[in-house]
Amino acid sequence: MELDGLVRRFQKKDIIAFEKLYGMYWDNICGVVYTIVKDRERAEEISQDVFAKAWNNSESYNPGKGRFFTWVLNIARNAAIDELRSKSYKNQKKNLSLNYFVDIADKQDISRISDHIGLKKLVKNLSRKCIELIELLYFKGYTQKEASEQLDIPLGTVKTRNRSCISQLRENITLEWT
Amino acid sequence: MYFPIAGEHYFRMDIEKYIASGILELYVAGELSEEENMEVFRNAQLYPKIKEEIQAIEASVLALSKTVTPNIARKKGFDDLKVRIGQRRDTTVVQLPRPKRNWSARIGWAAAVLLGAGLSWFFYENSRLQSEFDVIYKENTVLRQEIFEARSSLNSTEEIMNAFRDKDVIFTPLEGQEVAPSSYARVYWSKNEQKVYIDALGLPEPPEGKVYQVWSLTLNPLSPTSIGILDSFASDGDKIFELSNPNESQAFGITLEPEGGSDTPTMEQLYTLGQLEAS
Numbered sequence: 054m055e056l057d058g059l060v061r062r063f064q065k066k067d068i069i070a071f072e073k074l075y076g077m078y079w080d081n082i083c084g085v086v087y088t089i090v091k092d093r094e095r096a097e098e099i100s101q102d103v104f105a106k107a108w109n110n111s112e113s114y115n116p117g118k119g120r121f122f123t124w125v126l127n128i129a130r131n132a133a134i135d136e137l138r139s140k141s142y143k144n145q146k147k148n149l150s151l152n153y154f155v156d157i158a159d160k161q162d163i164s165r166i167s168d169h170i171g172l173k174k175l176v177k178n179l180s181r182k183c184i185e186l187i188e189l190l191y192f193k194g195y196t197q198k199e200a201s202e203q204l205d206i207p208l209g210t211v212k213t214r215n216r217s218c219i220s221q222l223r224e225n226i227t228l229e230w231t
Numbered sequence: 232m233y234f235p236i237a238g239e240h241y242f243r244m245d246i247e248k249y250i251a252s253g254i255l256e257l258y259v260a261g262e263l264s265e266e267e268n269m270e271v272f273r274n275a276q277l278y279p280k281i282k283e284e285i286q287a288i289e290a291s292v293l294a295l296s297k298t299v300t301p302n303i304a305r306k307k308g309f310d311d312l313k314v315r316i317g318q319r320r321d322t323t324v325v326q327l328p329r330p331k332r333n334w335s336a337r338i339g340w341a342a343a344v345l346l347g348a349g350l351s352w353f354f355y356e357n358s359r360l361q362s363e364f365d366v367i368y369k370e371n372t373v374l375r376q377e378i379f380e381a382r383s384s385l386n387s388t389e390e391i392m393n394a395f396r397d398k399d400v401i402f403t404p405l406e407g408q409e410v411a412p413s414s415y416a417r418v419y420w421s422k423n424e425q426k427v428y429i430d431a432l433g434l435p436e437p438p439e440g441k442v443y444q445v446w447s448l449t450l451n452p453l454s455p456t457s458i459g460i461l462d463s464f465a466s467d468g469d470k471i472f473e474l475s476n477p478n479e480s481q482a483f484g485i486t487l488e489p490e491g492g493s494d495t496p497t498m499e500q501l502y503t504l505g506q507l508e509a510s
Contacts, residue, residue: 084300216253
């Protein structure tokens with residue numbers, strides 16, 4: 054309820070409401086962007102742009118067509134992918150689909166994310182396919198079909214599989230919080 | 232899978248089933264078509280349980296994405312953003328000593344102000360066009376994806392239609408057996424392609440933890456060979472399943488088996504059975 058109210062005020066260009074929403078989702082958006090561009094400074098810069106874009110297009114958000122977070126997430130994924138497609142990254146375009154954030158936890162990159170212990174706890178008993186599926190669908194904006202091709206699983210099972218992966222994630226979160 | 236819009240023609244919908252289908256997870260991911268989004272939104276307003284589920288799914292994605300945010304001292308923050316969107320109010324006004332009247336300087340300042348105004352109008356217009364462009368670009372991407380999906384679903388429908396109409400395809404109706412007398416299924420077997428299409432619309436939904444398994448049978452002596460499982464039965468919209476069948480089948484049967492399937496059919500759970508017409 055509170056969220057709906059904030060979003061409505063945001064759409065009426067209420068800067069106070071916008072600041073609250075910014076505070077609520079900044080880390081998430083920056084996290085998603087970071088997993089795509091893998092550069093801390095750029096991730097921060099792009100995330101600022103994402104919120105600016107959200108503000109400038111606030112009237113185009115329609116609650117009937119999706120969650121507010123999903124809307125911002127979409128802007129963020131597009132902005133991050135655009136960045137990758139820009140000239141400076143052209144040659145590494147292929148890398149986009151091959152680096153999973155799950156690997157971050159295993160590499161020296163570990164100190165670059167703010168809560169690597171949290172990450173490990175959240176994904177601890179999830180299969181690799183599960184983590185990859187979640188990353189593709191939520192963080193990289195793959196369609197079901199693209200994800201099924203990338204991970205070599207039947208298209209018809211993406212939906213139910215994703216449900217069970219997210220359910221496991223939710224269980225881990227519940228354990229974490231209790 | 233198709234779910235009716237709640238409240239229009241149906242008094243109740245199976246909320247548990249709807250939730251279990253995984254549609255809400257895709258809703259949060261932003262992977263649904265516009266129509267599906269609208270439908271989920273309406274259902275969420277009608278059924279608090281659906282809304283709660285959506286919030287819980289979103290919370291899990293939020294928790295996960297938060298952990299991977301880069302570890303940087305937040306240098307920019309909301310003040311920087313306010314500048315970007317032109318909302319920052321200057322809170323400190325520096326009082327300058329009154330300069331002596333200097334007309335050339337005044338004209339200079341006036342020109343600078345005009346130039347500044349012109350520039351900011353230019354930037355405003357530019358960013359407005361840019362965001363308009365972004366919105367259109369996004370819409371375009373969504374439309375392209377919808378067309379693509381519609382086309383691939385059309386292709387597979389055509390494929391099935393062709394298979395059904397092919398004169399070399401052997402059609403066998405399977406009749407309901409003791410455990411489920413009213414159930415039925417149809418098998419379309421393309422011997423050349425070694426494929427069978429099972430139309431399983433006449434089978435009830437399998438109970439939790441159970442799946443349907445299809446068997447190719449040879450008679451005298453009776454020996455069953457598994458052809459496959461009807462995967463994700465509940466979420467399959469048209470209930471048509473494609474399996475490969477390299478066997479010399481004389482009959483087909485469908486049994487209910489524990490998840491993952493069995494090596495041999497559980498005959499007490501034989502739902503439907505049908506023998507090929509002797510040719």
